Amino acid sequence: MLSLICKPKTKFNFYNLRNFFSKGIKTDYLDYSHRYLPQTGKSRREMLKEMGLSSINELFSDIPKNALIDKFDKFDYDKMTEEQVFNTVNNILKKNTDVSNLPFFLGGGVYKHNVPSTVDYITQRGEFLTAYTPYQPEVSQGTLTAIFEFQTQVARITGMQVANASMYDGSTALGEAVLMACRSTRRKKVIVGGGVHPHYVQVIDSMTKFSEKVECEHMPADLHGTQIEKLIQSVDKTTACVVVQNPSFFGHIHDLERLAAACHKHKALLVVGFTEVLSLGAIQSMGEMGADIAAGEGQSIGIPMSFGGPHLGLFATSKKLMRTMPGRLVGETKDIDGKRAFVLTLGAREQHIRRDKATSNICTSSGICAVAFTVHLTSLGETGFKELAYLNHNKACKLAEKIVNEIPNIKLINDKFFNEFTIQLPFNYSSQRITKELLKEGIVAGLPLGTLYNGKFDDHLLVACTETNTDEDMDKYVSALKRKLK
Known part of the structure; x- marks a missing residue:
């Protein structure tokens, strides 16, 4: 039987108990x-x-x-x-639209994927959920092991030699990549391609705005994916790096080998960003195409959309550039008994002894999101990762084909894409208007590009299709879109 140790002066009913906690204790x-x-x-x-x-x-x-x-x-x-x-x-919350069971075709940097229950079960375990930053390796071997596995996975899928222990999100990771490229080359000129997500471009501008060591040159929006040749011609001996995205914001897939060669010819770096990490299960990796830095978003693996965050920044580079990399790096070693052990090998950030000479102001990593990423990718395995990627691609191809074949005068912009593509609506029909009309019918139609480009491309719609979209979803979407465009 429960009882209070101290005997109150007044009758102890519910309201007195509330006052006890609100006033009796400071x-x-x-x-x-x-x-x-x-x-x-x-x-x-x-x-x-x-x-x-x-x-x-x-x-x-x-x-x-x-x-x-x-x-x-x-x-x-x-x-x-x-x-x-x-x-x-x-x-009040009921006024929000519940999209969990709606036909959902919105992408543009955050994607609706299935997260297996295994991820939630493991990440909610106390040793992962409450684990602190592993400053003391002798009591943090579990956390360090998980981070090491995460780094290994990121390095493998990006085709790079080394990856850090994660970053805040894809946009800040790409911004850090730009700063790192300028540090490494000791040059100022940064060329940002027109296929980079406009929000990522804004973050790059914000992170470099007050730096005298960075001068950003922006290419116009690359709607049709034809800008690679111009980027190759724009590289010279003053260029620190060229920043591109693959697949691009508009969904285009590029072969970047010639661009990488052009950068290296002038001792510049190629920085490749990405928003859909699942694409790396189907397309050639950044490292295979000669990239020097790969930075982007890992949300598609193990992490729900969550209204836009918290998400997971992925960052990988070459061994040669490792010491200029932001964030921290967990390495493998041996303990005093010769057993396999892990330790915080590199942490060149402001809280460590380097202070003003630190490579970054990044203070932490998205630890729990990184664990979720690792759990999901481990459960998939290499074969499962590739199968999931091809499942996404095949579904997107099926949807794009249905749209083009069944809706007159609509145009598919992409000739190659992964699970996201851009369509041009007929008769200059506003994509903002069509998304609002379809939402009333319970369909999330995609991302109207006019909202991100100040009205430009207002008749273009960015459409994403993942493994969560059924044939019934596609039929309902195409039928509604066809009806609205008559």
Whole structure:
């Protein structure tokens, strides 16, 4: 039978118990309502005072009033039961569109793939979920082993010699690749191809904006995938690196061997980005085509879409460039008894002794996402990885063929693609309009390109098809699209 050690002066009903926790113990040390928020009311007040502000509203005074949300001020938690709060919030969440069972053809950097239950089961184990950064190898062998396996897998699928212990996401990984290329070559000029995801380009610009050692030159959007020859001609002895994406943002698959040769001829580096890591199970890897750095997104393996994050940045390079690589590297060694062991071999970042000479400001890795990636890829194996890739490709080919054959005047832009392709709608029909109309019918039609290019390519739609799309999904999509384009 449960009992309180201290005997209260007043009758101890439910409401007194609540007051006991909210007032009886100092909330600066115990605050059950903010379990995962480290700041207490006292510390927030101290920060505001230091900034010369009297309230949190003053901190946000520059935000236009019409952009502020005040709906949650209507919640009166003190007068609501837990069940009432739960039901109220749940009714708000119901306004979101549940896409889990809808025909879903949206890609553009985040993809809907099946994540086997094995991944969740293993990653939720305490030794993985709560494991801290492995500074002390003697007590972190499990974490270090998982990271080592992850690095090995990334190096294998990208065709590179070495990979780091993961990064935040694909866009920041590609931005770090650009900075690394400039460090390694001691040159400023960076040529960014027109097939790179526009969001990735924005991140590159943000990360290099205040660096005097980087000058970015942007190629126009490569809608038709014909820009490789221009990139080859643009490389000269002042070029630090050329940045391309394969498959490109528009879905095109490129042979990059000639571009790699042109870069190396002028002692420049070829940086290849990617958003769909599953493509590496079907197409030639970056390393096989001569790339110096491969950087991109690993979300497709083991990680759900999660409204855009957290995701997983993959980064691989050559052994020659290893010491200029950002992040950390786990290596294999032997312990005092001669047994196989793992240790943090390389960690040239700001928290270590190099300080201002650190190669990167990356402070951590996406550890739990990296474990999920490793668990999923291990469960697939090399054969399963390739089979899943070809399954995606075959489904995309089937959908593209149905669209072109059954809908008059629609145009397929790509001649080669993996599981994502671009279509041009007839009669200058707005892709933004078509996606809104199909969403009303319960179909997520794809990514309207006009939203990312300021209205340009507004009649173009980027469509992704993965193993999660059934024949029924495809039939429903093509039928609805055909009806709307009449």
